[in-house]
Amino acid sequence: MMNCKKSMLVVAMLGLATTLFAQKNKTYIPWNHGKLVVSEESRYLKHEDGTPFFWQGETGWLMPERLNRDEVAYYLEKCRIAGYNMVQVQVINGVPAMNVYGQYSMIDGFNFKDINRKGVYGYWDHMDYIIDTAASKGIYIGMVCIWGGLVKSGLMNVDEAKLYGKFLAERYKEKPNIIWMIGGDIPGNQNMDVWETLAKTIRNIDKGHLMTFHPRGRTMSATWFNDREWLDFNMFQSGHRRYGQRNGDADYPIEENTEEDNWRYVEKSLAMKPMKPVIDDEPIYENIPQGLHDPNEVRWNQHDVRRYAYWSVFAGAFGHTYGNNEIMQFIRPGVNGAYGADGRKKAWWDALEDPGFNQMIHLKNLMLSFPFFERIPDQSVIAGQNGERYDRAIATRGKDYLLVYNYSARPMEIDLTKVSGSKKNVWWYHPADGKLEYVGEFDNRITQFQYPCGYMSGNDRVLIAIDATKDYLNKGWTSLPDVQQKWNE
Numbered sequence: 001m002m003n004c005k006k007s008m009l010v011v012a013m014l015g016l017a018t019t020l021f022a023q024k025n026k027t028y029i030p031w032n033h034g035k036l037v038v039s040e041e042s043r044y045l046k047h048e049d050g051t052p053f054f055w056q057g058e059t060g061w062l063m064p065e066r067l068n069r070d071e072v073a074y075y076l077e078k079c080r081i082a083g084y085n086m087v088q089v090q091v092i093n094g095v096p097a098m099n100v101y102g103q104y105s106m107i108d109g110f111n112f113k114d115i116n117r118k119g120v121y122g123y124w125d126h127m128d129y130i131i132d133t134a135a136s137k138g139i140y141i142g143m144v145c146i147w148g149g150l151v152k153s154g155l156m157n158v159d160e161a162k163l164y165g166k167f168l169a170e171r172y173k174e175k176p177n178i179i180w181m182i183g184g185d186i187p188g189n190q191n192m193d194v195w196e197t198l199a200k201t202i203r204n205i206d207k208g209h210l211m212t213f214h215p216r217g218r219t220m221s222a223t224w225f226n227d228r229e230w231l232d233f234n235m236f237q238s239g240h241r242r243y244g245q246r247n248g249d250a251d252y253p254i255e256e257n258t259e260e261d262n263w264r265y266v267e268k269s270l271a272m273k274p275m276k277p278v279i280d281d282e283p284i285y286e287n288i289p290q291g292l293h294d295p296n297e298v299r300w301n302q303h304d305v306r307r308y309a310y311w312s313v314f315a316g317a318f319g320h321t322y323g324n325n326e327i328m329q330f331i332r333p334g335v336n337g338a339y340g341a342d343g344r345k346k347a348w349w350d351a352l353e354d355p356g357f358n359q360m361i362h363l364k365n366l367m368l369s370f371p372f373f374e375r376i377p378d379q380s381v382i383a384g385q386n387g388e389r390y391d392r393a394i395a396t397r398g399k400d401y402l403l404v405y406n407y408s409a410r411p412m413e414i415d416l417t418k419v420s421g422s423k424k425n426v427w428w429y430h431p432a433d434g435k436l437e438y439v440g441e442f443d444n445r446i447t448q449f450q451y452p453c454g455y456m457s458g459n460d461r462v463l464i465a466i467d468a469t470k471d472y473l474n475k476g477w478t479s480l481p482d483v484q485q486k487w488n489e
Contacts, residue, residue: 026485026488027080027136027137027138028085028138028484028485028487028488029138030047030051030053030085030138030140031047031176031177033047033048033049033050033051033487034047034048034049034051035047035048035176035208035209036053036140036179036209036210037210038210038232038233038276038277039052039277039373040373041373042274042275042276042277043270043275043277043316043318043373043375043376044277044318044372044373045210045233045277045318045319046373051487052368052372052373053085053319054085054318054319054364054367054368054372055085055086055279055318055319055320055321056083056084056085056086056319056320056322056360056361056363056364057084057085057086057087057088057142057279057281057319057320057321057322058079058082058084058086058087058088058321058322058323058327058357059087059088059282059285059321059322059323059324059327059328060075060079060087060088060089060327060328060330061088061089061090061093061144061328061329062089062090062093062328062329062330063075063087063089063130063330064089064090064091064092064097064099064123064126064127064130065090065093065097065098065099065100066099066100066329066330066335067100067330068100068101069126069129071330072129072130072133073133074349075348075349075352076130076133076134076137076139077137078352079137079139080137080138080139082357082358082360082361083360083361083364083365084139084322084360085138085139085140086139086140086141086142086179086319086321087134087139087140087141087142088141088142088144088181088214088281088321089130089141089142089143089144090144090146090147090184091127091143091144091145091146091168092105092145092146092147092150093147093150094150095146095150095155095156096123097123098123099123099126101121101126103120103121103122103123103126104123105123105124109160110156110160110163110164110167111163112163112164112167115167124171128171131172131175131177131178132175134177135175135176135177139177140177140178140179141177141178141179142179142181143168143172143178143179143180143181144181144183144184144214145164145165145168145180145181145182145184145198145202146164146184146198147184147185148183148184148185148186148190148191148216149184149185149186151184151186151190151191151194151195152186152190152191156194157194158193158194158197161194161195161197161198161201162197162201164198165197165198165199165200165201165202165205166201166205168202169201169202169204169205169206170205172206173205173206173208173209178206178209179209179210179211179212180199180202180206180209180210180211180212181211181212181213181214181235181281182195182198182199182211182212182213182214182230183195183213183214183215183221184214185214185215185216185217185237185282186215186216187215187216187219187224188213188215188219188221188223188224188225189224192224195213196228199211199213199228199230199231200230203229203230210232210233211230211231211232212231212232212233212234212235212281213225213231213234213235214235214237214281214282215235215236215237216237217237217238217239217240217241217282217292218237218238218239218241218252218253218254218259219236219237219253220234220235220236220237220253220265220268220269220278221234221235221236222234222236222268222269222272222276222278223253226269226272226273226274226276227274231276232276232277233276233277233278233279233318234269234276234277234278234279235278235279235280235281236262236265236266236269236278236279236280236281237280237281237282237283238260238262238265238280238282238283238284238308238312239259239282239283239284239292240284240285240288240289240290240291240292240300241259241260241290241291241292242259242260242290242291243257243258243259243260243389244257244259245259245290245291246259247291253265253268254268260284260308260389261311261389261392262280262283262308262311262312262315263311263312263314263315263394265278265280265312266278266280266312266315266316266317266377267315267316267377270316277317277318278316278317278318279312279317279318279319279320279321280308280312280317280320280321281321282321282323283305283308283309283312283320283321283322283323284300284304284305284308284323285300285305285323285324285325285328286300286301286302286304286305286322286323286324286325286351286354286356286357287299287300287301287324287325287326287341287346287351287354288300288323288325288339288340289339289340292339293339295339295340299325299340301356302354302355302356302359302432302458303407303458303460305322305323305356305359305360306356306359306363306431306432306460307390307407307460308320309322309360309363309431310363310394310405310407310431310460310462311394311405311407313363313367313396314377314394314395314396314403314404314405315377315394315396316376316377316396319364320360320363322356322357322360324351324354324356324357325337325339325340325341325351326341326343326346326347326348326350326351327348327351327352327357329341329348330348331343331346331347331348331351332347332348332349333347355432359431359432359433361434362429362430362431362432362433362434362480363431365434365480365481365482365483366403366429366462366480368483368484369472369473369480369481369483370398370401370403370472371398371399371400371401374398374399375396375397375398376396376397376398377394377395377396378395378396378397378402378418379394379395380395380415380418381395381397381402381404381414381415381418382395382404382412382413382414382415383413383414383415383446384412384413384446384448386412387408387410390407390408390456391407391408391410392407393405393406393410393412395414397418397419398419399419399420400419400420400421400466400467400469400470401419401464401465401466401467401470401472402414402416402418402419402463402464402465402466403462403463403464404462404463405431405460405461405462406451406460406461406462406463407460408455408456408460409450409451409453409454409455409456409457409459409460409461410450410455411448411449411450412448412449412450412463413446413447413448413449414446414447414448414449414463414465415446416442416443416444416445416446416447416465417444417445417446419465419466419467420467421444421466421467421468421469421470422443422444422468423441423442423443423444423467423468424441424442424443424444424465424466424467424468425438425440425441425442425465425466425468425473425475426438426439426440426441426442426449426463426464426465426466427439427463427464427473428451428461428462428463428464429461429462429463429464429480430461431460431461431462432458432460434479434480435478435479436473436477436478436479436480437478438475438476438477441468442465449463
């Protein structure tokens with residue numbers, strides 16, 4: 001499973017770079033502001049002292065199984081530098097699972113009494129290291145406790161879920177950076193008794209960490225668990241299909257031929273009672289085949305991952321989770337990859353340089369630059385006829401600012417009267433590189449805007465309009481600051 005010589009070489013080559021990167025920005029430790037809670041308006045997450053938390057997630061499914069300690073440290077440092085504050089993992093991807101050190105997650109089934117063996121760096125010791133290393137870098141670990149397919153196959157029943165949940169909760173309840181994710185790519189109505197048992201067992205022991213359910217592609221947790229006390233926020237998985245790739249799915253919560261419109265899941269989830277925060281936790285992955293299973297299909301690219309991120313957040317999601325085909329499975333030479341990934345062509349450490357991976361920070365900086373908890377989605381900001389599919393502009397606003405994401409660069413009419421102020425300062429923001437361009441001051445009326453670039457060419461932009469009396473942005477700025485640093489102690 002492991003090419004040790006190659007791994008050691010990579011770590012040696014990148015060690016100096018990691019040291020230099022660490023000096024680039026001061027580590028922000030979010031839980032210094034208290035544990036994560038749901039905000040009062042039920043749309044967002046915040047810390048106990050009121051500091052906003054914008055979830056910028058990364059997908060590292062197989063990290064516990066495939067990375068050694070040095071690689072874990074390197075990967076998480078790259079995540080930190082790129083602005084990620086949450087990394088989701090498969091805690092176990094087998095019963096038992098085995099890690100790179102040849103250690104098994106279970107040595108006596110679901111009896112964990114003797115799991116800590118003196119002198120042995122076991123599976124759970126390595127999981128501890130991952131969690132602690134992430135904590136040192138200000139990163140939460142999203143704990144998908146067991147993959148759904150394992151439960152569907154009968155490899156964990158209700159009684160075993162009680163034992164496993166008790167073990168996990170007791171081991172990690174004091175860690176500051178845990179988010180529990182029940183499920184794992186499975187509909188909630190499959191083996192529901194197991195998922196309910198696992199969730200309730202953990203929650204009865206650990207009341208200090210948030211919990212959610214990670215559903216199957218093209219489904220949402222709200223369908224089954226929205227009213228559950230243990231479910232603090234909702235997740236959906238918009239999946240990897242392009243328009244028209246329905247493939248006969250049943251129980252499909254959005255309309256036919258709208259597969260890429262992940263904003264529809266946000267709207268449907270937020271419309272349910274009680275309203276709970278929601279996030280697209282598994283959208284399309286960078287460099288994964290469209291439709292997922294045919295490696296000969298066109299691959300999703302940086303433009304696509306940006307579109308999914310901005311569409312869902314502007315529709316009302318409290319953050320976004322990015323994924324990359326090579327990174328999520330930590331592919332390398334000698335490791336067989338799924339979904340067309342080939343470690344001989346691109347290893348996971350090379351994929352960390354992919355553009356989409358390094359562009360998500362621009363969305364976080366944008367959303368944290370304005371009053372956070374008052375923000376709502378508001379399509380009435382689009383005054384003229386809106387487009388469909390890639391031509392759809394999507395708007396969000398606070399009391400004195402508005403943001404409009406335009407993927408295709410088509411002209412749009414914006415109603416500047418939707419926010420306060422007789423005059424509005426306007427900027428264009430570039431999601432690809434975080435560039436900020438001041439456009440000018442505009443009267444308070446419906447105004448047409450179009451960024452001067454090619455149509456449908458990856459030149460997506462965000463229009464920013466702010467009450468001219470407010471100073472959220474400086475006219476001389478060419479990029480946005482790392483807003484989190486103002487909360488650093």
